[in-house]
Structure formats: structure tokens, C-alpha cells
Amino acid sequence: HGHLEERCAPLEQLPRRCLLQSVTPDIPIINTAISKQSQSVMVDFVEVTGATSYVLRAETADGSFFSEGLTTNSPGVITGLQPYTDYLFSVMSVNGGGRSQPSSQISAKTVLPPPQLNSTSPSNSSILVAWALVPNAMLYSYTVSRDNTLQLNRGNTTDVSLDLGGLDAGVSYCITVNGWSPDGVPGDTTTICQITRPSTPQSVLLRGVLVNGVWGVSVSWASVQGANQYVATSSSGVSCSSALSPCVLMVGGCGQVLYTSITAINQAGASQPSSPISFNTNPCPPDPVRVNVLGGGNCSLVWNSTSYTDYYTAFFKRDDGMEESCNTTSTSCSFHCSCGYSYLLSVFSNNQAGTSPLGPVLNETTVPCCPGDVVVWAPSPETLEMVWTPVRGADSYQTWAVVTGVPDVICNDTSSTCVLSSLTCNTNYSVTIIPCTETHGCNLSCSPQTHETVPCMPAVVGVSQNSSTSIDVTWNGSNIAADYTAIATNMQGGIHTCQSTGASCTVTGLLCGSSYTVSVIAATAAGQSIPSFSVPFEIAPCCPDNLTVTQVTQALSNVSWSVASGAQSFHVSLMSPRGSAKCHSLQSSCLIGCITCGTNYTVSLEAISPSGKTEPCTYHSFSSSECCPSGIRLYKRSNNTLRVQWRAATTLSNYTAKVSGSGRSYTCSPGPGGSTCDVADVTCGNVYSVVVAPVNPDTTVIPFCSSRIYSVLYRGKRSVD
Incomplete structure (x- = not known):
């Protein structure tokens, strides 16, 4: 095995x-x-x-x-x-x-081969199945089922095709076919599944939509069985497709009338299109759009009409966020347009389909408002300086200073301040501040203001001394309606002034012996001028408050005086009909000789400044003392008495005699006009000093008369010098 x-x-x-x-x-x-x-x-x-x-x-x-x-x-x-x-x-x-x-x-x-099937759906209710002839096939059997589950029909045919009708739209049917051999053996089977075409979509709705800034028509419909795609077609040739409702026809243009139908599609093919539906697309926006300024803060937005429009909506948006709108069937709308604001302006057209796309947007800026709170001042004779509150919408400001209708100075700046230079002093200017924009120019409706420049600088013509404490000041001044102030300022900062509307005035209250700078200022309602150039001026020295004349000798006097401000030297004079005596001193005293005794002198002093300014000073008169007597003799008398005798200068003079010796002094005085007097109790044989001097009215004795020496001898002898 x-x-x-x-x-x-x-x-x-x-x-x-x-x-x-x-x-x-x-x-x-x-x-x-x-x-x-x-x-x-x-x-x-x-x-x-x-x-x-x-x-x-x-x-x-x-x-x-x-x-x-x-x-x-x-x-x-x-x-x-x-x-x-x-x-x-x-x-x-x-x-x-x-x-x-x-x-x-x-x-x-082996059995017969399976037929090679082909199927189509000519309509949404039929399917056609066909196959090539199978060799040796004598007969064909077939079965029809719905969705490959529910058997609907079966049969035999000798044809090589089947035409199945009465079917449901959009439903899948499966057909199985096999051939029979001559000996009655069934051949191999084959199955083909075929879906019928979908039915025509219903409940079609059209609506205008905006997609990425482009207008379109949204098409919606009721879904039908078995369709996996839908196509919307418009009369403009534009179509859209989608597996689900809706889809959007991007018509692009506005202001059109479209006819639109829907077709459902599956593997078998397309359904019959739906009945066309007309649709007005969104209207086109108005173009062009323009603004008309009506005045008084009112403007009008104007546009051209558009097709298929029921009404218009205008929008006005101000740059501070305030908005206005206007609905109208006309082609214009009014709105409030305040100065100094920017506005965004647009207009939309409306119909049942919706609103037009955004058209031209105007960016309009009204002219800026005229500045308020303008403050003007004149810092100098040729300048006006001004400042104001900035206004909305102004890019820059022009400031005009006008005289006699012709702009004299124009200042152009972006700042809300301006300095107008090179003006004429003491002149009225019409000043206008004009706000400007780059796009709309300048607001020329602003009102001018009149402002005056400060007075022109005066010039001091002359300064002269009026008194020891005042000066006269004169000047040149061409200012209109100006008040002038003359100012005298000393080295210590002390100020003295006088005012006048003319060309001169007197400054008082000055200090003698002081140096001053003198200037003049002109003033108007616009302000003060620049002070004139200063002129130096020296007041004559002060007179000494006190002056004393003291007689030193019969022919020599000492003159002294108190301090005199501003004086460097002094010239003193003693004047009388009998003659005069003078001295010139840098000190506060001097000696004057050649004085005549018994003479009444007029005393004068002249104070002199370092620059040579002089101030004459007059004082009380001075009388020199009586002249000392001459011819003095001493005679011995009885009873130890001595007689003093002299020759008097005048008959009205009073004299006193003083006899001194041996430690004792003796005095005697005659009556007025007398020239002798006696002294008693003298001792003989001694030497005596005798002085005879005039007596002043105040009983003082002139001290500078010279003394004489005498020896008193014994009895019977004569006195000797």
C-alpha cells in the first residue's frame, strides 16, 4: 500500500x-x-x-x-x-x-457564464438594464429587489434587456440575471444595482446675500430622496452646486432680474429642473453722490436714481460719533452740518431683495469755525501778540493785520498763537484770525477786531533845572491821544515823575546834589511805549544848612559850614561897601583875611559840584568886631589909683580895660563913648599888663586886642610902657 x-x-x-x-x-x-x-x-x-x-x-x-x-x-x-x-x-x-x-x-x-449587465435610469421612475448575448443561453431569468432587500419582481425573458418602470425616484434597485443552458441548467448569476434619478426639487426660495463684499442670491430648496448634489442655474449663466441646501449664486452685479431653477443629481443623472423663479437682485448703490451746502449750518446730500429701487437710506456720521439717517423715495436728504466737523456720507438703495452694496462714501469736512476767546496784547510798539482757543477742523490759521483795507501783515501758522511783527507804532489795525483746512480752504466769514499798537518811543529834547529840587523836561512825541510820563531816577533807585499830554512837564521833589537819568514814556489804552533813551542830569549841589563866621583877629575871620550834598568845593565871599574878602576851599571851612573891623559884611557861599555845577547860597550878614582902641596910656593917680586912657574908634563904642599884675587883676569900664577909667588899690613898683578891648552888645569882650606892659613907679614918676 x-x-x-x-x-x-x-x-x-x-x-x-x-x-x-x-x-x-x-x-x-x-x-x-x-x-x-x-x-x-x-x-x-x-x-x-x-x-x-x-x-x-x-x-x-x-x-x-x-x-x-x-x-x-x-x-x-x-x-x-x-x-x-x-x-x-x-x-x-x-x-x-x-x-x-x-x-x-x-x-x-461548468454552467453558463453570468450576463454582463449595464444599467441606466432614463427617468426618475424607470431603469433600463441590458446585457450582451450569453452563448448557449436559451432563456434568461431575472429578479428585481429594492435596496437589495425587498424583492419586488422576478421573471424570465428571451430578450437581452429589461425596461423597468413605475419605480420610485431616487431609490436604489438591484437586478439579478442568469442564463439557462439548452439542457435546462441555470447559469452563473450577476447582479447590478441602479438608483433612479431624483425627483425635481420643490419649495425653492431665493434671497439676496452679501458674501465678502459681493452680492449673491441664496437659493434654498426642499431635499429630495436619493440626491447627493444639487445645482442651481440662473438665467445669467451663473450656477452653484451643493450637497445640502442652500447654495449661493454669485451674480456679482446689482440691479438685475434673474430666473433660477434647481436640478437634483445622483449617480443616475439629473432630475428635471424646477420651474424658473424670477428674482430681483439687490439694487445698485447711487453713484455719483454730492453735497450741496445750503448755509446756516444746513447741507443737502444729492444722488442719481437707481433701477429696481423702492426707497433710499442716507447715513450721516460725524467725527465725534453723532449719527443721522434719512429714508426717502426722492434723490436727496438734508442734514445739519456744523462748522469744523468731518462727515462720512453714504446712500443705500433698497428693494424687497434687500439693501444695495456700499457705494461711494463721501468724506466731507466743513470749514472750521471762527476762533473765539481771542486775546490780543501789544508787547512792543511794532508787535501785536494774540492767542485764541483752537477750533475743530482747522489745520492752520491765517492772521491778517489790515490798515486802510490793505493787508499789512499776514501770519500763517498751525499754532493757535500768532505774533504780528514789523507793525507801525500807535496805529489801529483791523485784525482777523482766519482758520483754514488743506481740503476746503479758509473760512473767510470771520469778523475782524480792531487793536492798536502801543505808542511810539518819545525822544527827550532837553532837561533843565527849574529849582534846587525840580527840573523841566521836554520831548518830541507824535503819538495820538497819548499820555506822557517823565521819569527821573537817581543812583539809589529813587523815582520821581511828572505827567502831561503835551510835550513838557516839571519833575519835582528831587534831591539837590544828586545825579538822575531822565526818560519819557508814552501811554495809550493799548499800553506803554518803550522808554525813551535816558538823558543824564545832575542837580546843583545843596547849600550847607549852617554857616558860621568867627572873627579870629581884628582882620582875620574863620568861616565854617555844614556838609553840602553834591558839593566838591566852596567859594565864600564877605562883601561890604568898604571892600570884600574871599576864599575857595575843598574843606568845610576857610580863613578870610583883610577884614575891616567894625564893618557889616554880606556873607555868601557858592557850592560847586565835581562837574562844575554851582549853587549860590546866601546867609545872614556878618559884622566884624569894633576896632581895638589905640593910644593906650597908663597914669598913676593918688591913693594908689591908676588911670587907663585910650583913643576910641567911635564915640558910641563901649570898652573895658583889664590891668593885671602881682597876681591880681583889675578891670574898669567907662560909660558909652568913654575913653578913660580908673583902677584902685594897685601896688606901686610893679609891672602891669593892660588890655583895652571893645565890648560887644552881648557884653562879650573882644579877645584879640593886644596887651601893653607898664611899670608903676613910685610917687612923682611917670608911667612907662
């Missing part, structure tokens, strides 16, 4: 398992060989003990075809066969020992 493989040991040494595997299995017996498919046959056989697998063999009787296949159990299927062909089949069992001998052969014929 078999043979041992070379790898096995001697029989007596092998286990039973090895012995069983070393023997080829028995030959199987085929029960049947049946073809269910056109390229395979199923062979049923009796399995044998010890076989691990089986080899199925198919061959043609003429040996032109030979094929083997492996199976592990019964039944087994051998494939790769030709349809409707006779074959001989045998089976061999296999184990570790090898193959058995082939079984007895059995013949079988």
Missing part, C-alpha cells in the same frame, strides 16, 4: 506514530461533481483516514487542460475553469507519506 521514506529509522525502531505517517493514505471516492458557477466545480468525496489534505484534479478529455487544487476536507472547490465546458475530476488523498493514487474520475460541466 505504500513505501517508507528514507528519513525513517528501521521499522523495529520506529514508534507507531511515525509508522502511520509513513504510509500513503487510501484513495478517496467521489460522490458528486456539481458546477454552481461558471468557473468552478464543487467536488464531494468520501474522506479517508490518515489524510491531511486532498488534491482535486480537473482535466479535459483531450488533455488540453490540466489543473489541480488543494482542499483539507470535502467538499472541495476547484476554480480557474472555463464556462460551459466538460471536465474530468479526480481526488487524491495526501499525508506525510505522500499522495494516494487518483480516485476514479467523474465528469461534470
